[in-house]
Structures are given as C-alpha cells and as structure tokens.
Amino acid sequence: MRHKSAVPWLVGAVCLGPFALALLVFYGPWILPPLPGSRVLLEPPVVTPVGWLADSAGGPYRWSLIYAKMTPCEPQCVRDLDRLSQVHLALGRDIDRLQRVYLHTGEAPPRRDNNRPDGPPLLTRRLDEAPGASVARALDAEDLAEGRVYVADPRGNLVASYPPEVEQKELLRDLKRLLAGSN
DSSP states (O other): OHHHHHHHHHHHHHHHHHHHHHHHHHHOTTTSOOOOSSOEEEEEEEEOOTTTTSOTTOOOOOEEEEEEESSOOOHHHHHHHHHHHHHHHTTGGGGGGEEEEEEESSSOOOOOOTTOTTSOOEEEEESSSTTHHHHHHHSOHHHHHHOEEEEEOTTSEEEEEEOTTOOHHHHHHHHHHHHHHOO
16 A cells, blocks of 8 residues: 555656756756856946947947946057957857947047958947946946946946956857847
8 A cells, every 4th residue: 555655746756846956956056056257247237328328320229348447548458458359259140239338538549440440340438427427436446447348238237247357258158148148
C-alpha cells in the first residue's frame, strides 16, 4: 500500500517541480551570478529633459551612448570618444538604432569619426546651460569631472553607467543585449 501512496507525490513533483525551480532561479539572485563587468545600473534611472537627447533632424528616438565630462576635453577624452565611435561602428546592422552623445562644458572636442565622413555623427549637449544643468545636478560630480560613459534608453532615461576606461567588448556586449531586447 505504501507504494501506491507515493504516486501522487511523484506526479506532483514532476508537474510542479519545473515551475518551482523556475521561480527559484528567477527570484533567487544567489543562484545566478551577476554579469561580469564594470557597469552600474542607475536606480532610479536619471530622467533627462524631454527631447534633449533627440537629434536635431527630429528623427526617431534611439538608444544613446553618452560620454559626459565637466572638465575640458584633453587628449584622453578624445581617445575615449574615439573608442565609443568604434563600439558604435561595431554594432553593424544596428548602427542606426544608437546615437553617440557628448555632454560637456566649454568647447566641444575636435570631431573625428574614424576617418568616415559618412559615419554616425556625434551629438553634443552642454551641461553648463539649461536644460543640461539639471542632468548634471542629478549625476555624481566626481564622475563627471573624470568623465563617465552612460547608456540612455529611447525615452532619454540614463539607465547604466560605466567608467571611461570601460572595455570595448563589455560595452558592445551590453549594447547588443539591450538592442536585442528592445523593439
């Protein structure tokens, strides 16, 4: 008789076991390790003024790869912008779904788009004038002094932050995941 009473339990385990395991994996961060890398997810996301990150042609909103720096752009800053340009070009067919933006104070750096005149343009926005001043207040002043890379969603919300020396592979991998997951 004992053998027959185990059958409902086995059927229940087979039917509900995968569901219980899926709940454990989804809600249990101790099972899945965090993604490697230097990204910091901004909680809550930093909201930019409406239309501030839109291109001047009034095109559709796109994901934005942003380099922000409150101090003058020295040669290292120009190299960081060139590295971001290379990441942008490496997106291939998704190149038009992303725009590069340089948030700065003072003069904008010299424009070099990897010797490609038809390459994606670099949009510039000032952090020392309205409406950029509100964005600068919402971000960490130390990070902005050193320079920081941000990713903004198509609505203009800054959702992730990286150090300026972020590996190009890491940034490209994250951007491909974001673009694949959005429509």
